[in-house]
Amino acid sequence: CKEAFIKATGLGLSYPLRDFSVPLQPPAARPVLIQTNGTQAWGLLRLAPGAGYAGALVAEGLAWDVALWQF
Numbered sequence: 001c002k003e004a005f006i007k008a009t010g011l012g013l014s015y016p017l018r019d020f021s022v023p024l025q026p027p028a029a030r031p032v033l034i035q036t037n038g039t040q041a042w043g044l045l046r047l048a049p050g051a052g053y054a055g056a057l058v059a060e061g062l063a064w065d066v067a068l069w070q071f
Contacts (some may be wrong), residue, residue: 004056005034031062041058
């Protein structure tokens with residue numbers, strides 16, 4: 001989850017990992033707030049892509065949703 005956040009900010013490892021926290025809860029249907037020292041809000045959505053895999057999606061704000069398209 002922290003990796004997804006620092007990639008979303010575009011700062012990479014120059015963003016100190018101790019300066020923010022991510023909730024350690026199971027995947028949910030709605031994004032949850034990442035607690036940072038800044039004023040900008042970031043949402044985290046933990047994903048469950050399959051057995052043995054982990055995933056996370058981070059985007060600015062909390063007013064977004066994820067849609068799955070199957071063909």
